[in-house]
Amino acid sequence: MNSQALKDSGPRQPSIAHAILAGLCASLVGIGLARFAYTPLIPSLIEAHWFAANDVIYLGAANLIGYLAGALGTRQLTRWLSARQTLRLMMVLASVAFIACSVPLSLVWFFAWRFVSGVAGASIMVLAATTILPFVPSARKGLAGGAIFLGLGLGIAASGTLVPVLLDLGLRQTWIGLGLVSLLLTAVSWTGWPNSVAAAAPNSEAGPAQSSAALKLVYLQYALIAVGFVPGMVFMVDYVARGLGWGTHSAGTFWVIYGVGAIFGPIGYGLLADRIGYGAVIRLALCIQVIAVIPLVLGHSALTIAPAVWVIGTFAAGIVPMVLGRVQHLLPADLCAQRSAWSRATTVFALFQALAGYGFSYLFSLSKGDHRVLFMVGAGAFVLALIAELGLLAFHRISPGTSREQGATRQT
Template sequence: MSNTTPHPIHAIVAGLCASLVGIGLARFAYTPLVPALIDAHWFAANEVIYLGAANLVGYLFGAFFGRPLARLFSARRSLQGMMLLVAIAFFACALPVSVLWFFAWRFVSGLAGGVIMVLAAGAVLPYLPGARKGLASGAIFLGLGLGIAASGTLVPLLLDVGLRQTWIGLGVIALLLTAISWSGWPSDAVTAPAPANDSAPRARGLGLVYVQYALMAVGLVPMMIFLVDYVARGLAWGTHSASLLWVVYGLGAIAGPVTYGALADRIGLAASNRLALIGQLLAIMVLALDTRATLLVPAIFIIGSFPPGIVPVTLGRVQQQLAGDPSAQGAAWSRATIIFALFQALAGYAYSYLFASTHGNHVLLFCIGGAAIGLALLSEGLWTAMRGLAPRQAME
């Protein structure tokens, strides 16, 4: 295999394109398509919701199989193939053949997203200068934020042309981004063979990372799913105001990855993680307890920054715990991704059940999400107490 190394900026752009295609568009572009799918009578309302879960299920499988796929084909070829697969899935979804057909392609797009999440950063970051890896990691995961923003801006514009044309347009965009990224992956970015003890965490602080990442997943779900409905119906502000505030959420999602990554470079990963949790907790409290637009707008911006912003910080913490062992880092990041995806999916179903059981009590769901974030913040002290006199560096 050739040992071609692209320019670092091209490598970062490749990572950004991958996260935008595999997660930003493949997952978040579906949300504004839900009403259109129902109104066009492609599927029944309950089937549309069921099809939305297919991407999350596929994402779990992708997180499991990302590293074995990279060992079989190389990370570079796997990432190229997964981006192409998402584009094909978009084109396939332009044809409402059946529920099974649609489920299969939504599952495939989720699987590709899981593989991309596990492999993209590990394929790029080893070839970048260490002093700015937090910022570079944030730039790679900027695609998540761009996808959230596109779900509230680009997709509605495409829908004005037509539902089938929207799916085709998303496929064309995915193909274009795939072409831009194609030669940006380092061709020697093959993950090294895993050591025999690959699955055993070699740092005590890694357990804390997993616990906090799971709690973050539980904490961010209610705002991600129910924010628009809360503004439109809960506050009775209407769909126009709800759409505007979803754009604010999207702007926060764009700012989050790069801001959190740069903050990690400046004050350290552990401190930036704590600061992110504190900011998120305060913003959720404002959302749950206040209805003034002057406070809700900045709170929603901060809330939007969290889901994509915490990804580069958590990745950095995983790599810090296992410094010098890229194979162990890849295995640990894969586990972290699986844990996050699992708890996010379980939380989504649990919140949906609570929402129905409480006749649409948005504030209760926000409070539960805030409690999960609070537990994540408190978990460092609890972790120290549970492990006794743990060395300080294990917690950093």
């Protein structure tokens, strides 16, 4: 679809800029805030005696379980509602979930609403970009995808900046404040969702064998990336605070650094992808991630560890639009198949991230609290993801000589 499609397909269609803004708002509400804002609230939930310490950790898993359920159920939901209606509904549910959590009626009540926020996040992840990107010119899809998923990075940064400010008002007020912010973002995005374009029936299974095999490698790679994410995302704060002995204040500062990296990642990688292609960016990013682990394992200076944390943060949100771009390139001109494949990729990512969370927790205990072991295992997962990426080069649709993988394929 050309750049005029959004303007020519009817008066109800928003501008491309408004559609991208809607996607950014959705990713910020559904993932950025709904998932990452919970982490800095954990100490306050325990100190306020809302729940016991073990229950608070259990409630944190509710969002991940809901995310997996949402990734599995979104395709069925879109058979009943349009993508636009589903996205609006999920943003409202995520916003209401924040407000509902301001009243800790019971463990079940709280778990249910954290579960709902996870479902909403997964649905937004599956639908937002695949609803918007068909209307974006091919030469700008990387940048547009990065802008849509910028909300992930903004949410991580907000968890280290906005949440502490709200906590000064009180724990209940913090939940309500997050809900009001989310409702405001929902209102901004409400008319920004385009009508879905006509799509062919899914053909990802019935398509060429090369595309099918390449997609399986993409799923494998995304699963390995999910595993590699966990040490930095889950254990970084504890590593700085207790592993290095620098205290909770320094740990909060490093989490903000991680968040700033996550803000830069989607846009930076997106711009680069528009120039050299998604595959080249993924290969480069994976290599950099492996190198960035070295200061964490060997270094003891903030001057070396802070840049490494920033680099690791760029990958947290930046890799998402890159993998989506790869999926779209493998299934050109078939929106339905793209959405189906992206839903599977999101499901795989959610499953392996949840499994890795438990696995790394066990490894942390087994290693007697050695954070460096976790970082090395995470780097190993990135190395395996890089091997899978190199395997994708064997398929003619993905060539290292392709200047823009979202366009026609050029062999070298």
